[in-house]
Amino acid sequence: MSHLFPHLFAPITLGPVTIRNRIVSSGHDTVLDDHGRIGDDLVAYHEARAKGGCGLIVLQVSGVHETARYTNHVLMATDESSVPGYTAVAEAVHRHGATIFAQLFHPGREVMDGERGMAPRAVAPSDEPQERFKVVPEALSTATIKDIIAGYAAAAKRIADSGIDGVEIVASHGYLPIQFFNPRINTRTDEYGGSPENRRRFLAEVVEGVRAAVGPEVVVGLRISGEDKTEDGLVSAEVLELIGALDAMECDGVDCLDYFSITAGDSSTLQGAVHIVPSMQVEAAYATNLSEQVKKITDKTVMVAGRINQPHEAEAAIAEGRTDMAIMTRAMICDPGIAGKAERDAVDEIRACIGCNQACIGHFQLGVPISCIQYPESGRELIFLPRPRVRTRRRVLVIGGGPAGLKAAAVAAEQGEEVTLCEARPHLGGAVLLAQELPYRSEFGGAATNLSAEARRAGAELRTSTPVTQALVDEIAADYVIVATGARQRMPHLEIADDALVIGAREFLETEPVLPDGRVLVTDWKGDWIGLGIALRLAEARVPVTLATAANFAGAAIQQYTRTLLMSQALRTGRIDFVDDVRPVGLDADTGYLQSTLCEVVHEVEGVAAAIVSAAPQSVRPELDFGPASVQVIGDALAPRTVEEAVFEGLTAATELAAAGADQTVPA
Known part of the structure; x- marks a missing residue:
């Protein structure tokens, strides 16, 4: 048990399930699907977080109806072919003592992709246009509404029968259930529009149908934005009214819902969408003021998302009664082992998320698998993990202490190589140290801090204020040289x-x-x-x-x-x-x-x-004779790009060192 974080590591019971701690990885699209199903990559991704000590893992959204395909890579739970994937990920997560839920989803008008590049087609309560994706939806018929409600129940049962511990109905960020409740979007005049009771009807019937389908032995929760924070969006008073009504619902003598997962924002505008994955400009744990309001009107478990990147932030929010559980999704994309490290009070070992959004949500919006600029192993677990160990130690010289060189040094040393890194300047970090000088970018310097600490812990020798000369090259006599000397400023002809x-x-x-x-x-x-x-x-x-x-x-x-x-x-x-x-x-x-x-x-x-x-910028490479050493050039020294490519190439360069002596390696 942690001495620093006693509240964070206290078990908690949701309905029939007891969760080992209060750390949650919330539903987030990974683009790691296998043609709309859960495959080996997605299983390995979530297993890494379970192994790292996470209490609750919530899978990314699963579509409940054919009209729920909001991207071309969404998971679908509409037929039995989806079951083996849910079973596989449940078994992998349970092996490590974690709990796993799955999200039930319909986007309504929030559709990003069309068929083979065509404009998106979407359905919604009414034909009110969506600003961000430029979608004008088709108003749902009553018959299709009933069919979608039935789809939620059928998907929930299919998922629960596969071994998943709970299901979470997604009504956050302006998706279909909350579109029905918002009077500025829902202009219907039938039983699903008009009065607050009618506008609640869709979500209430979804909740009732899901609970009836899974019974009392499966957890049922609701994810909802405490405030939409956008023009024509719902304000907190409206959301609290809805939560109060849902909180009071009973289904065959048991609570229909076991918990509320609170977030902020709305997908329909740029202004509201920034809260889906708030960047480093946003204050840490800022949405806990919303979860605190929810806790005042319900006795059920409340969890919250919104820039909770460090265990001390989560501990404070729980200890102060602002939430019961802390959603730390990006923190675990950056460091899948953050929960285990926090539990043993090894806070100095935590690789802290810097909120850059570059390779997580940034990759998703490009339609490619998510990762992390600091930890490119995320999303690539089957490629890079577990780390190999070399039996015969070799000398490795890394030239340059920017992100590429630091990652290469850290991984090579962790694999068992004898690593010396030399940086000409007094400080490690390279261009990262310049990036942190820009407004609202100060956290970016954390990448240099994290990478330097990892290299030191792995056993690499880090020398600053040490330009690499021919004499130094001859003295070290490295077997392998990794050139990571970065780039210099270039001025155009003016x-x-x-x-x-x-x-x-x-x-x-x-x-x-x-x-x-x-x-x-x-x-x-x-x-x-x-x-x-x-x-x-x-x-x-x-x-x-x-x-x-x-x-x-x-x-x-x-x-x-x-x-x-x-x-x-x-x-x-x-x-x-x-x-x-x-x-x-x-x-x-x-x-x-x-x-x-x-x-x-x-x-x-x-x-x-x-x-x-x-x-x-212009690449910089030393003119030195490395003799018989094998040489790799990485990062900006190879071609100027971003920190993401630099760190990734540091990882691949070190991994290739182990592969070069494959007959001399053993798994870590």
Whole structure:
């Protein structure tokens, strides 16, 4: 039992099931399905979290009706072919002492994908359009409504009979059940519209049908947004009214529902969608104020999601009565073993999620399997785990202490290699240390802290302020060399007159120069955090800014929810002008010249006092003789990209070291 987190590791009973601790991995789409079914990849993904000590795992959404296909990779529980997958994942999770539930889902009008690239077709209570995905749904007939309600019950029984411990009805984030309840979306005049009782009817009948299908020996819960936080969305008072009515329902003498899972936000607008997976700009554990309100009106178990990334945040929320269980989904994508580490009070070993959203929800929105920029083993468990161990230790020299080099050093040392990492600068972390200097990006530095600590714990020797010379190479005489020297700032060719002040983005972040009074032109080649972040930093310091990007729009390369918050913050300053689809070509005493990337038009920005240029970086590689050593180049030294690719290539490079001596390895 943990001494630091006694509330977090106290068992809890939901209906007929006792869960070993209060840590929850909530339902989240992984894109690890096997043609709409649960396959080996998804089983291995959830087994890793169960093995890591998680108390409750909730599977991603399972469609209950053919009209519930909101993406092309959604799990479907509409026929018996789905049963073997649920059985397999239940057995894998139970092997490690964890509990597992599955979500029952219908998106209504919240449909992302159409058939083979066609526009999405969706159904909903009424034909009110959806803003975010630009969907105009078909109003449901009464007969189809009844069919969908029956689909919830049939899917619930199918899942429960497969060995899953409970089912969770998804009424959060503006999905179908809550669409019926929202009077701004549901304009029906029949038994499913109009009065609050009629608007509750769909969800009430779903709950009753599910409980009747699974009986009292299976847990039944409800996931719901405590507040939609968007235009025309439900406010907390409306949601609490609905929860109160559902809380009072009994089904054949037992409670219809065993728990409420509280979150925030709504999928139908960008403003509301940011709360589905809140990024690092959002305060930790911010949604516990919503779960606290729910706890005041129900005696049933309440769990909550919303940026709970550390065990101390979860412990405080439970101890203070704001929730009974803490949903820590992204924390476990980043570190599947976080629960076990917290239980033995090994908090220094935890790899903390930084809320970047890049490889988790960012991958999902690209339609590819989710992972983590810090821990690319997530979602790739069958490829990289368990880690091999080498029988014959070899000398490995890693040149560069950025994210690529640190990951390579950590994994190679964990496999049993003798690893020396040399970094020319006084600090480890590389470009990550620059990223944390941007507004609302300070947590990003945690990636460097985490990777450095992992490499040290694995036994790698980490040398800072140590440029790699030929003499050092000869002294170490490594068998393998991993070059991870990163990239340098590159400046584009510009016509500069009148001694106009032009500064590179990296130089600006490293040196914080004093700029002359007046408008600053920030040029941005990629549409990522750098240009938008620098512009926001200047604007918040009351400097007028023109942000000129070669992308289609500012922040185009940033994950959608993160960009939405950044842009809202930028717009609120009132000091940033945006120019899209342009590249910088020149600057004189007071004018910046921008060439359209689309045609011959040149745009002039007047009143410019200085320019800060974010251009494509340039790879850096040492010119050294490594003798007979095998050499791999990774990360930005290979080709400038992002932290995600750097860490992944560090992992693959170290893994390939073990594979190179496959006859000399044994499983860890």
